[in-house]
Amino acid sequence: xxxxxxxxFSIIAHIDHGKSTxxxxxxxxxxxxxxxxxxxxxxxxxxxxxxxxITIKSQAICLNYTAKDGQTYSLNLIDTPGHVDFSYxxxxxxxxxxxxxxxxDAAQGVEAQTVSNLYLALEHDLEIIPVINKIDMPTADIDxxxxxxxxxxxxxxxxxxxxxxxxGIGIEDLLETIIARIxxxxxxxxxxxxxxxxxxxxxxxxxxxxxxxxxxGTIKAGQWIKFFTSExxxxxxxxxxxxxxxxKTKELKAGQVGYIVAGIKSVSETKVGDTITLVENxxxxxxxxxxxxxxxxxxxxxPASSDNYxxxxxxxxxxxxxxxxxxxxxxxxxxxxxxxxxxxxGLLHMEIIQERLDREFDIAMVxxxxxxxxxxxxxxxxxxxxxxxxxxxxxxxxEIAEEPFIHAEIMVPDTYLGAIINLCLERRGKNQKMNYISxxxxxxxxxxxxxxxxxEFYDQLKSRSSGYASFSYEPTDYEASNLVKVDIxxxxxxxxxxxxxxxxxxxxxxxxxxxxxxxxxxxxxxxKIPLQGAIGSKIIARETISAFRKDVTAKCYGGxxxxxxKLLEKQKEGKKKMRMVGSVEIPQDAFLSVLRTDSDx
Amino acid sequence: xxxxxYLHVPFCSRHCPFCDFxxxxxxRLKEAWKRSILEEIKIRxxxxxxxxxDTIYLGGGTPSxxxxxxxxxxxxxxxxxxxxxAQPEITIEVNPADxxxxxxxxxxxxxxxxxxxxxxxxxxxxxxxxxxxxxxAQVFSTYELAQQAGINNISxxxxxxxxxxDLFHWEKQLxxxxxxxxxxxxxxALTYEPGTPFTKKRDKGELQEISEELQSEIFLFTHRYLxxxxxxxxxxxxxxxxxxxxxxHNQKYWYGAPYLGLGPGAHSFTQGMRSWNxxxxxxxxxxxENGILPQESxxxxxxxQQSLELLFLSLRTYRGLDLNQFQIISGRDLLVEKRIMIDxxxxxxxAEIRENHLLLTLEGLAVADSIAVNLSExxxx
Numbered sequence: 001x002x003x004x005x006x007x008x009f010s011i012i013a014h015i016d017h018g019k020s021t022x023x024x025x026x027x028x029x030x031x032x033x034x035x036x037x038x039x040x041x042x043x044x045x046x047x048x049x050x051x052x053x054i055t056i057k058s059q060a061i062c063l064n065y066t067a068k069d070g071q072t073y074s075l076n077l078i079d080t081p082g083h084v085d086f087s088y089x090x091x092x093x094x095x096x097x098x099x100x101x102x103x104x105d106a107a108q109g110v111e112a113q114t115v116s117n118l119y120l121a122l123e124h125d126l127e128i129i130p131v132i133n134k135i136d137m138p139t140a141d142i143d144x145x146x147x148x149x150x151x152x153x154x155x156x157x158x159x160x161x162x163x164x165x166x167x168g169i170g171i172e173d174l175l176e177t178i179i180a181r182i183x184x185x186x187x188x189x190x191x192x193x194x195x196x197x198x199x200x201x202x203x204x205x206x207x208x209x210x211x212x213x214x215x216x217g218t219i220k221a222g223q224w225i226k227f228f229t230s231e232x233x234x235x236x237x238x239x240x241x242x243x244x245x246x247x248k249t250k251e252l253k254a255g256q257v258g259y260i261v262a263g264i265k266s267v268s269e270t271k272v273g274d275t276i277t278l279v280e281n282x283x284x285x286x287x288x289x290x291x292x293x294x295x296x297x298x299x300x301x302x303p304a305s306s307d308n309y310x311x312x313x314x315x316x317x318x319x320x321x322x323x324x325x326x327x328x329x330x331x332x333x334x335x336x337x338x339x340x341x342x343x344x345x346g347l348l349h350m351e352i353i354q355e356r357l358d359r360e361f362d363i364a365m366v367x368x369x370x371x372x373x374x375x376x377x378x379x380x381x382x383x384x385x386x387x388x389x390x391x392x393x394x395x396x397x398x399e400i401a402e403e404p405f406i407h408a409e410i411m412v413p414d415t416y417l418g419a420i421i422n423l424c425l426e427r428r429g430k431n432q433k434m435n436y437i438s439x440x441x442x443x444x445x446x447x448x449x450x451x452x453x454x455x456e457f458y459d460q461l462k463s464r465s466s467g468y469a470s471f472s473y474e475p476t477d478y479e480a481s482n483l484v485k486v487d488i489x490x491x492x493x494x495x496x497x498x499x500x501x502x503x504x505x506x507x508x509x510x511x512x513x514x515x516x517x518x519x520x521x522x523x524x525x526x527x528k529i530p531l532q533g534a535i536g537s538k539i540i541a542r543e544t545i546s547a548f549r550k551d552v553t554a555k556c557y558g559g560x561x562x563x564x565x566k567l568l569e570k571q572k573e574g575k576k577k578m579r580m581v582g583s584v585e586i587p588q589d590a591f592l593s594v595l596r597t598d599s600d601x
Numbered sequence: 602x603x604x605x606x607y608l609h610v611p612f613c614s615r616h617c618p619f620c621d622f623x624x625x626x627x628x629r630l631k632e633a634w635k636r637s638i639l640e641e642i643k644i645r646x647x648x649x650x651x652x653x654x655d656t657i658y659l660g661g662g663t664p665s666x667x668x669x670x671x672x673x674x675x676x677x678x679x680x681x682x683x684x685x686x687a688q689p690e691i692t693i694e695v696n697p698a699d700x701x702x703x704x705x706x707x708x709x710x711x712x713x714x715x716x717x718x719x720x721x722x723x724x725x726x727x728x729x730x731x732x733x734x735x736x737x738a739q740v741f742s743t744y745e746l747a748q749q750a751g752i753n754n755i756s757x758x759x760x761x762x763x764x765x766x767d768l769f770h771w772e773k774q775l776x777x778x779x780x781x782x783x784x785x786x787x788x789x790a791l792t793y794e795p796g797t798p799f800t801k802k803r804d805k806g807e808l809q810e811i812s813e814e815l816q817s818e819i820f821l822f823t824h825r826y827l828x829x830x831x832x833x834x835x836x837x838x839x840x841x842x843x844x845x846x847x848x849x850h851n852q853k854y855w856y857g858a859p860y861l862g863l864g865p866g867a868h869s870f871t872q873g874m875r876s877w878n879x880x881x882x883x884x885x886x887x888x889x890e891n892g893i894l895p896q897e898s899x900x901x902x903x904x905x906q907q908s909l910e911l912l913f914l915s916l917r918t919y920r921g922l923d924l925n926q927f928q929i930i931s932g933r934d935l936l937v938e939k940r941i942m943i944d945x946x947x948x949x950x951x952a953e954i955r956e957n958h959l960l961l962t963l964e965g966l967a968v969a970d971s972i973a974v975n976l977s978e979x980x981x982x
Contacts, residue, residue, distance in 0.1 A: 526949075526968065549817035552837050552969040554790040556917060557854050558607060558868035562875055562900065564970075565910055571974050572909075 003255045004184045005071060008213070010078045010093050012121060013103030014111035018133045022103065022165035023061075023077060029171045030063040030075070032243060060211060060257055062241040067179050075178065076242075076257040094120055096198050096213035096257055099127035099182030101174070102153070104160075106132050106140035110148040111411075111470070118153055127182050130155050131174065136164040185215075185255030192283040193217030193225075195252075195260075195276040202318045206237075208264040209246075212276060213257045215287060220251040224279040225262060228286040230269045233279055234262035272324035295343025296404065296450060296475055297350055297370045298387040300331050300497065301357070302339030304364035304588055305576065309338050315361035316340060319353065326353060333390065335495045335581050336366055341388055344370075347454060366579065366591045368497050372450045375402040375478050389499040392485040395536065401483040403449050406473040410444045416465040417442055423460055427452035428503065447476065449503070486511050486540070489532040490518070493582045497591060507533075511541035521590040524548035529584055602858040603686060604652035604871075605850045606679060608638065609864030610664040611882045617732045618798035619760075619791060623866030623880040624662045630882055634864075635671060637889040639678060641863050644894055646682040649861045652871075655686040656850035663719075665695040669707035676711050683861075690715055690849040692756075697735040697743040705750030715754040715848075716747045717787070723777040724770070727763055744781060754846055756785030761819050763791055764808045771819055772826070779830045784846035788823050789838050790816060817967050824963050837917045837966060855914045865895075873902045904931065905977075913973035921960025935959070938980050946972070 011019045063075040078093045094100065100121045104110055121128055130153070132145045146157035161177050163170035199211035219225070219239055226233045238261040240248040252258045264270055275286035303312045320326050326349075331341035344350040350370060357363050373387040377400040386392055408429070412420050414436075421444070424432070429446035437443050453473070461469050486507050488498035498518075502510050511533025518531050526547055533541035553564055578585035612631060613624045657679055659672065676691065692715040693708065720740050721731055728735065747755055757778055761771050778786055793800040793810065802808040811819075824834045832840045836855065841847040853860050859871040866880040876899030879885045888895040902910065908931035915922040928934050936943065936954075943959070946952035951965030951972070961969055 526971075548968065548971075549813050550820055550967040551971050552820075552917065552967055554792050554838050556837070556914065557851060558860065558862055558870070559866060559877060561854065561870075561910060561914065562868070562877075564913065565906060568909060568913060568970065568974050568977075569906075571971075572977060575974070575978070 003187070003189070003253070005073045006076070006184055006255045007073060007099070007178055007182045008076045008078070008097045008185055008255070008257055009099045009101060009178060009182050010097045011101045011103060012094075012117040013133075014105070014108075014114045014117075017103045017105040017108070017111070017114070018165050019103055022101070022131070022133060022163065025165045025168055025171050026063060026075075026077060026175070027061060029168075029175065030065045032061065032063050060242045062243055062247075062257070065175055065179075068176060069179075073179055074256075075175075078257070093198065094124045094126060095196060097124075097126060098185055099129065099178070101129050101131050101178075102155075103131050103133050104145050104149060106134045106142055106145050107137045109141075109145055110152045111472070115152065118155075128155060129174075129177055129181055130157070130160040131163055132160050133163050133165055135162050136167045136169065187214070187216045187254030189216075189218050189254045191216040191254070192281050193219055193276065193278045194283045194287055195219060196287050197227075197270060197272055197274050197276065199272060200270045200321050202321055206261050206263070208270045208321060210260040210262070210264070210270055210276070211242075211257075212252070212260055214252050214254050216254050216283065217278070218251050218253045219260065219276075219278070225260070225276050226279050226282060227269060227271070227274050227276060229271050229274045232264075232269045234264055237261045237263055270321065295325075295327050295345060297344045297347060297372065297454065298341060299344070299350060299370040300333065300336075300339050300341050300368040300388070301328075301354070302333065302336040302366045302368075302497070304366055304579075306337045308363055311361065312340070312357075312363055312365065315357055315363055316342075318361075319356060323353070325349070331388070333497045335586075336368075336497045336579060339366075343387070347458070364588070366497070366588050368591060369500050370454045371501060372404050372454070374404075374483065374501060376400070377402075386501075389485055389501050390496055392499075392501055395484060400480055402478040403451055403481045403483060404478055405447050405476050406450050406453065407476045408446050408448050408453070408471065408473045410446075410461070410469055410471050411437075412442055412444060412465055412469040414440055414442050416468060417444070419464040420444060420461065420469055423457075423464055424448065427457060448473075449479075449481065450475065451501075451503075484535050487534050488514060488518070489530075489534060490522070490581050490586065491529045491584045492532075494534075495581050495586065507535060508540045515541045515543040518586075518590055519543045519545055522584065522586055525584060602853065602856060603655040604649075604859040604861065605656040605658065605853045606654055606683065607658045607660060607850070607860055607862045607864075607867055608664075608675065608679075609862065609867040609878075610634075610659060610661040610667060611865045612666050613661065613663045614666065615732065615734060618802075619731060619794070621794035621797050622662065623882070625882045627882070628666070630886065631667070633886045633890075634882060635675075637886045637895075638675070638864055640889045640892075641895065642678055642682055644889075645861065645863070649683065649871075652859055652861075653684045653686055654689065654861075656690045656692070656853065657685070658691075658850040659693040660717075661694050663696045664693050665698065665700075665704075669701075669704050672708060672713070673711040676713070680712075692717055692848070692850060694719060695743065695747070697739040699739060700743060700746055702746070705747050705752060709750045709752055714752060715756065716752050717756045717758060717785075718744060718747070719758045720778075721758060721760045722763075723774050727760075727766070727774075730763060731760065754784045756787060756848065757781065757783045759786065759788045760791050761788055761823060762811055762816050764803075764810060766811070768815065768818055768822060772822070775823065775826050779827070779832065782842075783832070784842045785848065786827060786832055786840040787838055787848075788827075788840070790820065820967050821963050824966075835919045837969065852918075855918050857911065857914070873907060875900055875902065907931075908933070909973070909977045912977055913970060916959075916961055916969045916973050917966075919960065921955075921958040924957050924959055933979070935976060939976055942975060 011022060013019045060076060060078045063077060064072060065075055066072045078097060102118055104114060130149050132142060134140060135142060142162065146160060149155050149157045149160055161170060161174045163174055194216040195212045195214045197210050197212055201209050203209050219236065221236050221238055223236050224233055225236055238248055239252045239258060240246050241258040246259055277283040303309050316328055325345050326342065328340045328342040332338050344353065354367055357365060371387060371389060373385055375383065375385055376398055377383050378397050379399050410420060424446045427448050429448045431447045433445040435443040458471060461471055482504040483501055484504045484507050485499060485501050487494045515531045515533055522545055524545055524547065528547050529545040531543045531545065532539050556564055575585060578587045611624050612628060613626055616624065616626060657676065691713045693713050694717045696719045721733055722728055723737065725737060744755065759774060759778060793803055799808060803810050827840045828834055832842050834840045835847050839848060860869060862869045865882045865885040866878055868875060868877045876896055878895045879888060879897045885895045911927055911930060912922060924935060946965060950962055952959060952961050965972060
């Protein structure tokens, strides 16, 4: 394939504006898969993506298209996630592209994430093709969408391509536009090899499979490659491109996107963002890599049983290979033993990681309540950062405590305005701004402590607006706040994994609510179990689990015995998943239940 | 220990709202059921011929809805097909009703020597709540007819812990039961079985389940009261006036003896293997009409399961867990391995150790299931 006939591009958009559907249509139109192989959201491989209808991981696929000029082009499409938590992933994909399709929903217009993705594309100096999608919708307003492209994005609205991915309208137009507008990749196939790792996946049989974009040079099987960062060397076993599955090719040349298999066993050696070169005739300098990401939400993950610590260690390493934005380090808790303190890009990211650990690695875990990173100035003037309640110092030592804030933007139909304002005020929102973008639609903005949106803010937002409100946020600055650490004591013993940091005014209510929830989840024992919330030595909440008195089955004859034994076996199994704190067993659910707010009470 | 035979008679005049047994109210199936159970006996006789049996138990359902000659015929067939010890215990469950004067004498003549009488309560409102169709007058007349026929070993079934009933109400039931001077009492806590009308009503809030505290009080009171009047407890729900009148048959279930179960839903057990029949009477009949064993499924207990069963079944009894026997089966010396837990039980007076048996006191008996689970958990060394 000639370099002039290659196009590398990405689709970027606000969440739900139809990226994956458009990708599906492009794939179908170019006959990359047969109709029999086709299914919706084709590029979303993970169960969790298909169930939630979202894209988490970027995916690449190579489309062969014969254009009206009679030539055949190789189009590398990289599908990207839309949710703000995954913009890091988007940024990585864009590094491998020369152009993007910027999707705008004909009915909803330009949204927060459309803008921030546009900035990402501009940062990478890419050709941008605006696409107005969903033009078949009865509520589509193409003129208004054009106007928004002009005024809010600063792009030429006449360049916009009109499509309906769902109905397959405008797809050929779009393909022609891609060929006409997006430049072919530059780079010299004869120069020393420089190839960027933009993703990698672990395969039990073949080792780490590198997803790469070749910028200069050519790579083929049999050659020895070297990573710039780790300096590890490997012999290439196979190269190829992404069709529906991986398809072996003779070589990968400058400008191409594809994969490399080189029997790489250790996942830690394939750092995403690193540059690959050849051992013989190496490049002198690596490509510019990626920025390291800053996690904003932290939570600890412990194996449900300490026997599984090694499994959890391996699983996190493999996930990290696939999701470079996950950061973690060893952690240990008195009540839960050894585990990991993990940093996430946001709440959705945290949920996704937990769910993937559970599904892809089948590891039973206990996760602690998410927290943010606090900045403390101590009495002696020393400044420290705390992202784990375990390390929160004694209040008497703290001079100033600061917590991170976010700038939240919420779009909501005016019917629900009152309810949503209340929610934001309950969550310590301030600097309210309100803007009617249409007579019925309001854009609300608030500065809210990040910690406040960690606890079911999104669920509350959806439930109080019957699902109509949309929400996006970006981190802003740190502000001083009156923070305290609350300990939870079970049967007189503090369970460190249940401790949390909270604004002082909310400490009592949160502690009470958590004690109530623990009362429901911790099984009765043969003695009374007091549950207490405390700030230092001061008790601020109290509940008691009464002793259990009777559990013996009344009847136990022929047929009852098997049934009864199975019940007891189940109990026994359930106890294995509990954590002993002193002489009390705390089920995994209890650690999760404290994450829930009082909506059910 | 000798083996026992259980024969399930699935017929009832109505479906009691708390019951989840394998029963049918379709009396038209009686003939076919009888043919089927005779067929089942024939099929199973050989495999079960190596045991000698000292109990026959006709349970239900309501076996007393069968005509006396049928019962005679069934017992006759069992006696011919299996090797039955001299003086077997032959029990039949009877619901209070109007009986023909010949009914009990006929049973007595074929060797029925024990009656289990489903009284449930001496309070007519209780009976109504429980959906029972007998009157108190029928309770006493049935009791008397059985005695007159010379069947003196009479057990009565009671249910305690009914919704909205207090301890005082229950004490009166026990008093009236004791006045009959039965040789045996089975007193069962009302259990909300999944899917029964009682459970549905409770879940909808129409029935108020009594508190765990009251359940515990009633349980302890029942044992203390009956022990005091000389009807001595020997298991969680069973009491007898002497060791001879303990249910020989039911003890087989708790001590791991072999038993053969015949009829719909009946369970059999021998040498670590348990098997059970199809629960539905029509399905049971259909199977046997085609000459197929009506077995629904079976399971072979592994060592861990055998130890768990030994634990929770023997801890139900006043005799307790034979620690030697447990060590032989499980390879575990509980006194060493579970030292801390057992010391705690002894200190709380929930358990005692006597003649190398671990036995629970009444307070311990009330929570026997969780004690069994805790003991079954192997301590990491």
